[in-house]
Amino acid sequence: MVDIFIRLHREGFAILTAVGLFLLVLNIALRIYGSAYFWPILLLSLLVYGLFVQFFRNPMRPIEKADNRLVYAPADGRICAVEEVVEPEYFGEKRLQISIFMSPLNVHVNRNPVGGVVRYFRYHPGKYLVAWHPKSSRENEHTTVVYDTGEHQILMRQIAGFLARRIRWYVAEGQTVRQGEDMGFIKFGSRVDLFLPLNAALNVKMDQVVRGNCDIIAHLPEE
Secondary structure, eight states, X not given: OOOOSEEEOGGGHHHHHHHHHHHHHHHHHHHHTTOTTHHHHHHHHHHHHHHHHXXXXXXXXXXXXXOTTEEEOSSSEEEEEEEEEEETTTTOEEEXXXXXXXXXXXXXXXXXXXXXXXXXXXXXXXXXXOTTSTTHHHHBSEEEEEEEOSSOEEEEEEXXXXXXXXXXXXXXXXXXXXXXXXXXXXXXXXXXXXXXXTTOEEOOXXXXXXXXXXXXXXXXXXX
């Protein structure tokens, strides 16, 4: 599926405005003073601004049919972990962890993988290890969100990386959310973890590239 309708995310408005004004003033000054570097700097400016625009893009990807037995990818990126682990913060028992690494070139919008009630939310300040580091899930700055679908509880964690120094979220405890809606944004390289029931049927594998709201991470069993 190709992203035909592309919007800019609201998290990028201030940065894009500031960068655009700076580059505009710089190039006008170079033009006025007749600098020999005007054309190279102009081309470089367009490239830099284009990179900022692509980073803050927010493609329109509506889910055609909501289904809470399907766990959709909450982010664009590469599957960097698929393993059984003990999730200590909320469940205190083994869960199936699926992690998605988001490079600076990926869309950085985070979306609700399922719909339901937000039963738990916490923000944790922390370090800024590289996002694929095994300890980043618990030691880096991160948020923890638990979705209750009525049949299952799904935990999702936004994790800041080495470059990502700002996590945004738009959910709160007790809030009812819809599957596929924006739930947050992480600026620059980062990671998203999902913790699913052990009997979930996985639909992804290591190093697979996934896209938010497009690829199905797992099928949940009927309870």
